[in-house]
């Protein structure tokens with residue numbers, strides 16, 4: 001990062017007031033009468049209603065449009081385990097994105113827990129304050145158990161964004177990239193560098209989209225996950241292949257797809273050169289990708305290149321999913337976010353990229369021409385169609401699959417935002 005960008009980023013977070021969010025009132029609080037309604041004595045009435053029927057909380061409090069972004073800071077972007085407090089800018093950032101893109105109120109919560117059990121206990125104890133829980137930047141393998149336990153224990157949807165948000169956007173982008181490259185997901189050889197939260201969920205959802213498990217080679221920091229490994233947990237074990245390949249050097253030979261959800265600068269130009277014709281490279285580590293786009297393009301002119309960043313073409317980032325999937329889930333009061341809702345989100349996101357791009361998006365991206373192709377495989381996060389299209393698809397899937405507790409919303413489709 002250049003010194004000027006570094007300083008601009010720090011200034012952005014420090015000014016005009018520290019942080020990126022504030023709280024605003026939705027009801028009048030000026031007069032004695034206002035106060036007697038907002039607080040004592042009036043506030044006792046909704047209390048009594050909610051005590052009689054917990055569902056009344058959706059009518060009398062902000063719960064139904066409030067999502068907590070919760071982390072323990074154990075896998076902050078690709079920066080590693082830097083602890084809960086250091087994760088706060090990212091979590092505030094996710095809350096900003098919830099508000100900006102889906103008008104969902106959101107607060108960040110950084111939990112300093114000594115163990116996964118303590119984390120689970122803490123989140124479970126506060127979950128009912130919110131309409132949904134977005135878990136963020138929790139490292140594998142703990143994240144799997146944490147999410148499973150919280151889905152079981154919490155009365156509201158729990159969604160580990162680094163797993164499922166990432167997987168939804170990655171698969172949407174991959175289907176489009178392969179279409180452009182003239183390849184089929186059921187036939188391509190994939191290398192996934194990383195075997196953590198994002199990698200595991202991405203590869204699982206790739207299978208649901210038609211990829212073949214025997215065509216996926218997953219690697220962790222010690223190399224290829226193969227059936228001879230005795231140092232891997234059960235989650236990685238699911239991806240163990242019976243193969244002679246041991247290193248990225250071995251696996252990359254002739255691969256059609258490289259998916260990086262690991263760390264910076266781990267794919268070399270030499271390795272990229274040895275991929276198949278018309279390869280797809282998703283170097284999704286944030287902020288620094290597994291290979292820099294400048295380097296990748298300097299050695300191949302037949303590739304589709306994506307990163308997790310906003311400042312290159314083809315941003316593969318869970319921001320394209322989590323605000324919108326939660327919007328749909330909240331609006332039908334879904335009890336959980338299930339596979340049907342995830343697949344519906346993939347399809348809705350994927351399809352938008354095929355359509356002409358609104359002027360507002362082009363202007364927001366410096367006037368650059370955008371049309372479906374190698375440098376435009378996914379809609380931009382500011383695309384106003386994401387909210388109505390993805391939320392509607394998710395809400396419809398929730399209703400049809402039985403996850404919804406309310407009917408398909410009468411006020412849908414939402415206005416573009």
Ligand SMILES: NC(=O)C1=CN([C@@H]2O[C@H](COP(=O)(O)OP(=O)(O)OC[C@H]3O[C@@H](n4cnc5c(N)ncnc54)[C@H](OP(=O)(O)O)[C@@H]3O)[C@@H](O)[C@H]2O)C=CC1
Nearest residue numbers: 077078140195196197198220221261262285286308317318
């Ligand atoms: N663009 C996007 O939307 C998203 C991007 N990401 C990015 O993906 C990365 C991983 O995040 P997440 O899955 O949440 O984190 P986890 O901590 O759960 O997983 C990290 C994985 O990366 C592997 N890894 C680390 N160093 C290397 C290496 N040198 N070679 C191969 N593998 C390595 C780890 O290996 P081991 O198991 O051996 O420790 C681990 O399997 C981050 O960079 C993050 O920014 C994540 C979510 C969304």
Ligand SMILES: CC(=O)C(=O)O
Nearest residue numbers: 077078162286317318
């Ligand atoms: C984008 C994101 O969630 C991550 O890099 O962790």
Ligand SMILES: [Mg+2]
Nearest residue numbers: 077136137162
């Ligand atoms: Mg994350």
